Amino acid sequence: MFYVIGLGLCDEKDITVRGLEAVKGASRVYLEAYTSILMIQQDRLEEFYGKPVILADRDMVETQSDEILRDADKEDVAFLVVGDPFGATTHTDIILRARALGIQTRVIHNASIMNAVGACGLQLYNFGQTVSLVFFTETWKPDSYYDRVKENVQLGMHTLVLLDIKVKEQSEENLARGRKIYEPPRYMSIPTAVSQMLDTESTRQENVLNPESTLAIALSRVGGDGNQQRIVAGTLKELQGQPPEVFGEPLHSIVIVGKRVHYLEIEYAEAFAVDKENWRRVARDVYGCAGL
């Protein structure tokens, strides 16, 4: 059996009991490393499982999937992914490959940011499509995400915006010299994300986002221990103006609040607001949220 197991959001203890049993029974355990290296450390997992964990980077998953799947028709192989196997990054390719080889697969689900985002108090069923925001450069500022946000905003839906990470980047020099030396990972911060979105707004000028009157909620390490989880609510301008440490450690996400927001959603999220009074005022006066 080929198990694809979601590790959940934060650390080694977020695996399910079913998932842990599958890991314990597996003859080989792979950890999908593209996103995994961010929060869940290989050595902590190895200690927790009492067995070695093989890091599988994106290259390996794409080019050596048959090695990962080797003998999975006769014994159990576990493939671990952060969040849920069908979360923001999906792992359908390797499951399709297993199917083609006649190997039975089993997915063990877990929380991902796609559902845990509900922790901010906004109702999941009021979210529209999800978008990703990539790092802008001087010459490359892709703005197709803006059209999606616009569609959600026009319908009054909330939008989950997933922020870019850069891992395994090479400097131009190392790339030119063919040296496999990688830069440290980079994670987009909330102030950077807001600045980029307002940059797109000022270029496109389609009245989708407004620094003073668009409400948003920043999240990081949802479900994390102690002070790890951070949820911060405010106008885009308020979020842009916060010092980065307010938002905690990466990964970060941000939700654009839609106009159909219910007052109970506003009240729940008020606990996370930079400026509670302004949060409520904008919801009432700009969003027209009844009941506040």
Add this chain to the structure above:
Amino acid sequence: MFYVIGLGLCDEKDITVRGLEAVKGASRVYLEAYTSILMIQQDRLEEFYGKPVILADRDMVETQSDEILRDADKEDVAFLVVGDPFGATTHTDIILRARALGIQTRVIHNASIMNAVGACGLQLYNFGQTVSLVFFTETWKPDSYYDRVKENVQLGMHTLVLLDIKVKEQSEENLARGRKIYEPPRYMSIPTAVSQMLDTESTRQENVLNPESTLAIALSRVGGDGNQQRIVAGTLKELQGQPPEVFGEPLHSIVIVGKRVHYLEIEYAEAFAVDKENWRRVARDVYGCAGL
């Protein structure tokens, strides 16, 4: 500490290790029974945890929340919910009450249908808003869900449709006589759901759903052991015509496939199709899905 713990999708082993530790350390453990009674049985949980579990029905959660929260400032109390605490049914009320009483809360996330729906092969970020479909009666056929589906369909987004359950219903006689005797739970089946949706379509006639050319995917017991999980794909008419046992045990959900579907989504879901050739043909010819 007041712990609100997601149990995940299927049985006692879907709890996370972190969640199980919180249960073991709690002086009282409540199980939110409104949806919980469906799949996860109290006695199995009690055996697994080695301690009693108190059933908390909706009445109790609404009217006796202070009893549930009693002493949670001094000791640990666990409140278990099926899926994720912020899934389709949310539990913000009791968390707000805890906040008001100055009790610390901690949410332990898990998978819910809101993210595990990705198991059907459709990308989560292409889903629009989620809708619920309630049982129609002779005189009451609420159709506001149809407007939401229409919005998603017009944008080309997928729609997750959650199907009604009826628990703790009283017969008219028992209600009249004030007898707290309840009918067995009822779960909406996939053929019923499709019939209701086509009924609304024929009343509204806004060309949102079509029996022959709207693709949909039915899901039940996602992540379940052995043969429990069922995923069935086809046109609405094909799904409507299947015998109920094809769809497995409740709870059921159904996804309306949006026009922006990618061919890789179609290919992944083809494995679940009632008629693979027709599935692919409709995707190509009606949805205009390039690459098939």
